[in-house]
Amino acid sequence: QVQLVESGGGLVQAGGSLRLSCAASERTFSIYAMGWFRQFPGKEREFVASISSSGGSTLYADSVKGRFTISRDNAKKTVYLQLNGLKPEDTAVYYCGASGRLVAATRREYDYWGQGTQVTVSS
Numbered sequence: 001q002v003q004l005v006e007s008g009g010g011l012v013q014a015g016g017s018l019r020l021s022c023a024a025s026e027r028t029f030s031i032y033a034m035g036w037f038r039q040f041p042g043k044e045r046e047f048v049a050s051i052s053s054s055g056g057s058t059l060y061a062d063s064v065k066g067r068f069t070i071s072r073d074n075a076k077k078t079v080y081l082q083l084n085g086l087k088p089e090d091t092a093v094y095y096c097g098a099s100g101r102l103v104a105a106t107r108r109e110y111d112y113w114g115q116g117t118q119v120t121v122s123s
Helices: none
Strands: 004-007 010-013 018-024 033-039 046-051 058-060 068-073 078-083 092-099 117-122
Touching (some): 004 092, 033 068, 033 078, 058 068
Parallel strands (some): 010 117
Antiparallel strands (some): 004 018, 018 078, 046 058
């Protein structure tokens, strides 16, 4: 099993930035593709960004492209999501996921999830 713990969420004003972190417990972290998803109240969890196991490939949802950046540090067993230019509509619970695949961009491809971290953007 892979245990994931997200951190870095909080309350910021529109236009501000946050950096989310997701720490993994497993020694074999480097073989997993990692992703960030978010969930709005009453909605299904949706894709935000993903990064391949090596960090060589990244994908972003159109809604965050150009504003968010995903990265990973395999030595630290951590994946990050830098959120810039935040908008009130970005307010959601953000989840980190781990996939047994080398590359994964859909919810079904992820095997493990963190507990989520709340991001709230005020006007």
